[in-house]
Amino acid sequence: MLCFLMMLKTVLAAWMRLKYPHIAIGALASSAPILQFEDIVPTETFYNIVSNDFRRESSSCFNTIKASWDALVTEGQKDNGLVQLTKTFRLCRELKKIDDLSDWLDSAYSYLAMVNYPYPAEFVMPLPGHPIKEVCRKIDDCPDGTSTLERVFEGVSIFYNYTGQAECFELEDTSAVGTDGWNWQACTEMVMPMSSRDASMFPTYDFNLSSFEEECLKNYNVKPRPTWITTEYGGHDIKATLKAFGSNIIFSNGLLDPWSGGSVLQNVSETIVALVAEEGAHHLDLRFSTKDDPKWLIEQRETEIKLIEGWIEKFYQERKADFGM
Amino acid sequence: MLCFLMMLKTVLAAWMRLKYPHIAIGALASSAPILQFEDIVPTETFYNIVSNDFRRESSSCFNTIKASWDALVTEGQKDNGLVQLTKTFRLCRELKKIDDLSDWLDSAYSYLAMVNYPYPAEFVMPLPGHPIKEVCRKIDDCPDGTSTLERVFEGVSIFYNYTGQAECFELEDTSAVGTDGWNWQACTEMVMPMSSRDASMFPTYDFNLSSFEEECLKNYNVKPRPTWITTEYGGHDIKATLKAFGSNIIFSNGLLDPWSGGSVLQNVSETIVALVAEEGAHHLDLRFSTKDDPKWLIEQRETEIKLIEGWIEKFYQERKADFGM
Numbered sequence: 001m002l003c004f005l006m007m008l009k010t011v012l013a014a015w016m017r018l019k020y021p022h023i024a025i026g027a028l029a030s031s032a033p034i035l036q037f038e039d040i041v042p043t044e045t046f047y048n049i050v051s052n053d054f055r056r057e058s059s060s061c062f063n064t065i066k067a068s069w070d071a072l073v074t075e076g077q078k079d080n081g082l083v084q085l086t087k088t089f090r091l092c093r094e095l096k097k098i099d100d101l102s103d104w105l106d107s108a109y110s111y112l113a114m115v116n117y118p119y120p121a122e123f124v125m126p127l128p129g130h131p132i133k134e135v136c137r138k139i140d141d142c143p144d145g146t147s148t149l150e151r152v153f154e155g156v157s158i159f160y161n162y163t164g165q166a167e168c169f170e171l172e173d174t175s176a177v178g179t180d181g182w183n184w185q186a187c188t189e190m191v192m193p194m195s196s197r198d199a200s201m202f203p204t205y206d207f208n209l210s211s212f213e214e215e216c217l218k219n220y221n222v223k224p225r226p227t228w229i230t231t232e233y234g235g236h237d238i239k240a241t242l243k244a245f246g247s248n249i250i251f252s253n254g255l256l257d258p259w260s261g262g263s264v265l266q267n268v269s270e271t272i273v274a275l276v277a278e279e280g281a282h283h284l285d286l287r288f289s290t291k292d293d294p295k296w297l298i299e300q301r302e303t304e305i306k307l308i309e310g311w312i313e314k315f316y317q318e319r320k321a322d323f324g325m
Numbered sequence: 326m327l328c329f330l331m332m333l334k335t336v337l338a339a340w341m342r343l344k345y346p347h348i349a350i351g352a353l354a355s356s357a358p359i360l361q362f363e364d365i366v367p368t369e370t371f372y373n374i375v376s377n378d379f380r381r382e383s384s385s386c387f388n389t390i391k392a393s394w395d396a397l398v399t400e401g402q403k404d405n406g407l408v409q410l411t412k413t414f415r416l417c418r419e420l421k422k423i424d425d426l427s428d429w430l431d432s433a434y435s436y437l438a439m440v441n442y443p444y445p446a447e448f449v450m451p452l453p454g455h456p457i458k459e460v461c462r463k464i465d466d467c468p469d470g471t472s473t474l475e476r477v478f479e480g481v482s483i484f485y486n487y488t489g490q491a492e493c494f495e496l497e498d499t500s501a502v503g504t505d506g507w508n509w510q511a512c513t514e515m516v517m518p519m520s521s522r523d524a525s526m527f528p529t530y531d532f533n534l535s536s537f538e539e540e541c542l543k544n545y546n547v548k549p550r551p552t553w554i555t556t557e558y559g560g561h562d563i564k565a566t567l568k569a570f571g572s573n574i575i576f577s578n579g580l581l582d583p584w585s586g587g588s589v590l591q592n593v594s595e596t597i598v599a600l601v602a603e604e605g606a607h608h609l610d611l612r613f614s615t616k617d618d619p620k621w622l623i624e625q626r627e628t629e630i631k632l633i634e635g636w637i638e639k640f641y642q643e644r645k646a647d648f649g650m
Contacts, residue, residue, distance in 0.1 A: 019344060022559040022566040234347040241347040244643065245570070318569065 007031060007259055008185065010283070015233055018246050026248030026311040028304060029264075031282045036192045036262030037229045040236055043195040043207050045261030050113040051200040053132050053256050061136035061155070065109065066201040068152045072098055075149060089153050092168035104171045105152065106202060108159040113258045114282035119292035123283075126162050129292070134158050187216035191226040192262070239268055247271040248311045250304055254280020273307065275300055332356060332584055332607070333510065340558055343571050351573030351636040353629060354589075356607045361517045361587030362554045365561055368520040368532050370586030375438040376525040378457050378581050386461035386480070390434065391526040393477045397423055400474060414478050417493035429496045430477065431527060433484040438583045439607035444617035448608075451487050454617070459483050512541035516551040517587070564593055572596040573636045575629055579605020598632065600625055 014029035035041045055062040075081050075088075076098040086095045095101055111124050112132050119129040128134050139155040146154075160169055186192065193207040209226060216224050227235075234241035242249070242264075251264035252275040259282060267273045277284070277296055285300050335357040342352035360366045380387040400406050400413075401423040411420045420426055436449050437457050444454040453459050464480040471479075485494055511517065518532040534551060541549050552560075559566035567574070567589075576589035577600040584607060592598045602609070602621055610625055 020557075021570040022562060023556075231348075232345075237347060240643075245346040245572075247570075318565070 007033065007282070008182070008190065010286075014249050014251070017249050018233060018242070021247070025315050026250075026308060028250045028252065028286075028308065030250075030252045030286045031254070031257050031259050031263065032251060033192070033259040033262030034233070034238065034264065036259070038193070038226060038235060040230070040238070041262050043193045044197045044200065046110075046194050046258045047196040047200040047202050049256075049258040049261050050110055051202065053113045053116055053258075054109070054136060054201060057133050057136040058140055061139045062201050064139050064148055064151050065155070068105070068148050069102065069203045071148045072102060076101075085149075088149050090166075090168050092170050095171075100171045102203070104169075105156060108156040109201075110258065112159055113256065116256045116281040117284060117287075118279065118294055118297075119290055121287070123287075125159055127159065128162065131158060184220050184222070187220050187222050187224050189225055189228050191224045191229075193226070239264070242272050243269045249273075250275060250307055252280075252285050252300065252304065253277070254282065254284050256280060257282040257284075275303060332358065333507070333515065335608070335611075339574050339576070342574050343558060343567070346572070350640050351575075351633060353575045353577065353611075353633065355575075355577045355611045356579070356582050356584050356588065357576060358517070358584040358587030359558070359563065359589065361584070363518070363551060363560060365555070365563070366587050368518045369522045369525065371435075371519050371583045372521040372525040372527050374581075374583040374586050375435055376527065378438045378441055378583075379434070379461060379526060382458050382461040383465050386464045387526050389464050389473055389476050390480070393430070393473050394427065394528045396473045397427060401426075410474075413474050415491075415493050417495050420496075425496045427528070429494075430481060433481040434526075435583065437484055438581065441581045441606040442609060442612075443604065443619055444615055446612070448612075450484055452484065453487065456483060509545050509547070512545050512547050512549050514550055514553050516549045516554075518551070564589070567597050568594045574598075575600060575632055577605075577610050577625065577629065578602070579607065579609050581605060582607040582609075600628060 010029045010032040011034055013024075013027040014032050014034055017024045017027035036046070051062065054065060072085070075085055076095075078084070082095045082098075085091075085098075085101060086093075089095075089101060091101075112127075112135060115121060115123045115125075115127060116132050117123070117127075117129060121127060121129075135155040135158045138158055139151045142151045142154055160166065191212070193209070195207045196202040196205045198204065209224075213224055216222055230236075230238075247269070249268075249272045251273070253260040253263045253265060254277045256279065260276075264272075265274050265276050275285075277300055279294065279296065280300075284297060285304060289298070289301070335354045336359055338349075338352040339354035339357050339359055342349045361371070376387065379390060397410070400410055401420075403409070407420045407423075410416075410423075410426060411418075414420075414426060416426075437452075437460060440446060440448045440450075440452060441457050442448070442452075442454060446452060446454075460480040460483045463483055464476045467476045467479055485491065507515075516537070518534070520532045521527040521530045523529065534549075538549055541547055555561075555563075572594070574593075574597045576598070578585040578588045578590060579602045581604065585601075589597075590599050590601050600610075602625055604619065604621065605625075609622060610629065614623070614626070
């Protein structure tokens with residue numbers, strides 16, 4: 001989806017600078033998880049960050065979501081359980097299997113973590129500022145006696161129906177961008193293994209390359225190449241590679257963004273620098289400035305502009321020196 | 326052919342180091358014409374060097390060859406001219422068009438310039454040491470009254486028949502390696518424009534991209550991409566690119582080698598160095614050492630080994646520093 005595509009683009013910016021330094025003077029790699037391949041970072045990083053984004057707002061919210069997956073299964077296995085779930089979650093079509101609903105919820109939480117901006121925005125969906133805070137308020141503020149699943153539905157309604165205009169919900173992605181492009185990428189070169197462990201609020205899941213391969217063969221008739229990226233750009237030694245052979249890259253990250261876990265969060269060299277914002281989300285620095293921008297964001301953008309101006313200045317100086325202009 | 330393939334490999338060595346510095350610690354790019362693209366070097370460079378290799382041995386030899394192309398045309402246009410040429414050049418099959426014979430001669434001179442080694446060798450063909458000197462001796466030492474074409478035939482016999490075992494000559498390349506692989510490369514990414522001007526001993530010829538494209542479409546159904554290499558690795562700015570972003574490359578060249586004209590002949594930086602041997606030919610430093618190696622060649626190889634040892638040492642030092650080993 002959009003976030004995957006945006007993320008892919010900034011990853012490409014960093015790689016472009018690494019491979020084509022004669023064409024790209026530098027790269028602003030905002031929220032670019034260039035380490036999210038093979039086992040360079042722990043595979044559970046992404047879902048742990050999503051989970052922490054919820055826990056920091058409210059531990060009861062975190063616990064409700066964590067409990068909801070079992071509740072879903074229990075409910076779904078009852079007689080007429082799927083019909084009941086269809087009603088609880090106001091689905092447009094009758095639910096066929098529980099996984100479809102789990103994926104829909106998982107997707108909402110993951111996107112919420114990415115777009116957890118400090119002001120109202122419409123990047124993926126129209127959302128209020130600090131949307132996770134709002135989701136958790138909804139979940140926590142339900143009257144006593146509200147079931148786990150009803151609470152969760154109230155919560156994700158912030159994501160799927162903030163405008164209040166949805167009559168019912170389609171579980172399939174119906175956005176204009178679509179997921180096919182990204183899914184094909186993920187099935188070929190952009191294999192980003194992700195797991196979920198006990199510490200997260202998601203169901204436990206271990207990335208399994210063989211079953212991933214099967215899915216890819218089934219859906220796209222392609223076989224993933226999980227080591228291609230790490231061969232092409234460097235794997236566990238990518239930071240040493242960047243340090244020795246790269247320059248002019250800004251890795252900017254917000255720690256609320258689940259992609260930050262696979263990004264470069266420390267300066268690599270004098271010209272490959274990390275800008276880390278504790279309260280930042282996905283690509284926040286690349287968004288248009290607004291009157292609600294926090295001070296740290298304004299300062300971060302100023303730093304980025306200064307660095308980029310420095311690259312351009314140096315480029316013209318060296319050009320002058322090389323060509324005696 | 327073999328020379329093209331060898332040349333391609335050392336060009337690839339330099340590019341490999343430029344694009345995959347985390348995989349290749351360094352590159353010995355012997356006789357690697359990385360500048361032989363678009364108009365980075367004058368397109369007539371290659372044939373000028375071949376011609377100079379003959380002129381330095383004997384200007385009458387140079388003049389005989391230069392005169393032979395017109396003589397060929399004159400002879401070929403006579404009644405029974407092609408039959409006569411078939412006899413003069415002891416061809417196995419009757420000559421169909423003059424161009425086939427010109428190409429065969431052109432090919433001999435070009436290869437002779439590449440493999441103009443100071444000792445007997447069998448790189449492309451079994452040849453004596455200093456083969457161009459031998460060719461020119463044959464051409465020059467014919468008795469008075471020998472025709473230009475007969476002289477030229479005596480000359481190229483050194484190349485095509487040094488063992489004296491050929492009963493007749495096939496104009497088509499019959500070597501095991503074959504030219505198809507290279508020709509396809511030349512028709513896709515490795516477009517190396519070559520012309521021949523008045524200063525050379527070859528017929529005047531201007532590289533023409535449109536007719537080259539036509540040939541490629543006809544022969545391989547592909548369209549050449551003459552700017553792909555220069556986009557991928559850098560074009561006119563390739564030296565600035567190497568200086569700023571590359572390291573650990575030795576460009577070694579012999580000035581007798583016609584490919585040296587498209588190579589890097591001056592140091593680019595402290596770690597991208599040029600080793601130039603006035604009397605060297607194609608890949609001479611990469612050949613096994615022999616008891617006939619001249620002193621400069623022995624020294625050149627020692628320099629190369631020292632540089633490579635330096636790269637390896639530095640690599641392990643940095644590894645130690647990076648991983649605290």
